[in-house]
Amino acid sequence: MPLANGRQYLAIPGPSVMPDEVLKAMHRASPNIYKGELHDLTHSLIPDLKYVAQTEAHVAIYIGNGHSAWEASLMNVTSRGDTVLVAEAGSFGKGWAEMADAMGLTAEILSFSEDGPVDPQGIEDALRKDTKGKIKAVLVCHVDTSTGGKSDIAAIRAAMDAAGHDALLMVDCIASLGCDRYEMDAWGIDVTVSACQKGLMTPAGLAFVHFNDKAMARRGDNVSRYWDWSLRVDPEVYFMHFNGTAPTHHLYGLRVALDMIKEEGIKNVWARHEGLAQMIWAALETWAQDGPMKINVPDRTARSWAVTSVFAGPGNGLALQDWCETQTGLTLGIGLGREPSDAYYRIGHMGHVNAHMIMGVLGTIGGGLTALGIPHGQGALQAAADELARHTPVKRSDQLIQAKGNHSNPEPASQCC
Numbered sequence: 183m184p185l186a187n188g189r190q191y192l193a194i195p196g197p198s199v200m201p202d203e204v205l206k207a208m209h210r211a212s213p214n215i216y217k218g219e220l221h222d223l224t225h226s227l228i229p230d231l232k233y234v235a236q237t238e239a240h241v242a243i244y245i246g247n248g249h250s251a252w253e254a255s256l257m258n259v260t261s262r263g264d265t266v267l268v269a270e271a272g273s274f275g276k277g278w279a280e281m282a283d284a285m286g287l288t289a290e291i292l293s294f295s296e297d298g299p300v301d302p303q304g305i306e307d308a309l310r311k312d313t314k315g316k317i318k319a320v321l322v323c324h325v326d327t328s329t330g331g332k333s334d335i336a337a338i339r340a341a342m343d344a345a346g347h348d349a350l351l352m353v354d355c356i357a358s359l360g361c362d363r364y365e366m367d368a369w370g371i372d373v374t375v376s377a378c379q380k381g382l383m384t385p386a387g388l389a390f391v392h393f394n395d396k397a398m399a400r401r402g403d404n405v406s407r408y409w410d411w412s413l414r415v416d417p418e419v420y421f422m423h424f425n426g427t428a429p430t431h432h433l434y435g436l437r438v439a440l441d442m443i444k445e446e447g448i449k450n451v452w453a454r455h456e457g458l459a460q461m462i463w464a465a466l467e468t469w470a471q472d473g474p475m476k477i478n479v480p481d482r483t484a485r486s487w488a489v490t491s492v493f494a495g496p497g498n499g500l501a502l503q504d505w506c507e508t509q510t511g512l513t514l515g516i517g518l519g520r521e522p523s524d525a526y527y528r529i530g531h532m533g534h535v536n537a538h539m540i541m542g543v544l545g546t547i548g549g550g551l552t553a554l555g556i557p558h559g560q561g562a563l564q565a566a567a568d569e570l571a572r573h574t575p576v577k578r579s580d581q582l583i584q585a586k587g588n589h590s591n592p593e594p595a596s597q598c599c
């Protein structure tokens with residue numbers, strides 16, 4: 183008999199879990215779009231969007247999803263016929279290349295293994311060969327959501343500098359913004375592409391492009407009025423922020439989501455995601471000691487803190503997702519990119535996620551492994567719990583003082599339930 187009724191948990195790599203505070207902020211009548219509160223609120227988002235990406239660069243907000251940000255970013259810095267170098271190690275890198283190709287650009291693709299990061303040396307070599315300076319930009323996903331692989335963006339910048347090439351560095355951090363450490367300015371990124379429905383905990387519909395002055399100066403002849411970022415960052419009239427009616431309710435939701443991130447502190451947000459990822463890895467690595475399961479990316483330093491792709495054996499990935507959804511109310515991500523796709527599943531652990539939610543996901547997967555007869559190592563949940571304890575140490579002397587206090591002030595009987 184299914185045990186699925188209760189609060190459903192969507193543990194896919196976007197859209198992510200929305201905080202009740204975000205949903206509540208959106209549950210209201212439309213505001214006046216011509217003046218007042220909405221204008222102030224929109225302006226207040228800009229410094230906070232810079233803060234989450236750790237940058238002083240400009241930021242344009244678009245009504246759109248991540249794909250729209252891919253297109254917007256390319257349009258503003260290229261002319262038709264230009265060449266861009268796409269370093270890819272998964273489906274999302276390939277997708278950005280396809281987008282460039284469809285826009286009349288030549289996408290030169292550097293492919294890397296789909297169980298790890300892109301290799302900065304490969305980028306350096308490709309740029310050194312480009313003696314005529316044909317390559318206008320290097321495109322890379324910080325995290326490729328299909329594989330769970332994370333690339334070292336600072337090392338890529340260093341490789342570009344070593345090659346002495348002046349291509350722009352354009353980074354898709356859709357799966358990592360507000361989850362993994364991401365430092366646009368410190369890492370020398372020229373253009374950052376992101377969206378609101380993953381680490382920023384807001385329903386899909388807003389896309390962001392951060393760009394520095396160097397990128398702004400690269401303006402080609404490809405940009406349409408709608409996607410032109412320069413009109414959006416410093417408009418004379420409010421409606422040009424969005425080239426039309428503002429996405430009013432998304433802005434209310436995003437305001438609260440950014441407040442939550444600011445209150446926690448971006449570094450603490452990163453540390454939380456890192457700790458939760460380590461709980462997941464501890465469990466998966468224990469299961470992997472016996473049977474087919476393994477984390478797609480073997481190298482811990484190249485693993486995302488927000489999404490994990492897991493090989494579970496042919497048919498097993500799909501069976502596990504199906505069992506979790508129908509029997510327990512947990513929705514896992516489908517295998518994406520890797521073949522056979524039914525051998526894989528993904529866990530989204532981005533945004534509004536905490537330790538007990540992760541323990542719930544892991545315990546549920548553990549139940550599925552047994553129910554489906556998938557062989558696995560023992561002790562995974564204890565390994566995750568130990569990892570949790572390691573991240574949350576407590577001074578025992580504080581507990582003893584508290585215990586004494588409770589003894590002299592017993593709880594009223596009426597509160598016993």
Ligand SMILES: *Cc1c(COP(=O)(O)O)cnc(C)c1O
Nearest residue numbers: 247248249274323325327356357
């Ligand atoms: C989710 C995602 C995208 C696509 O975003 P959409 O909103 O689905 O268009 C692109 N790149 C990465 C790395 C992503 O995680």
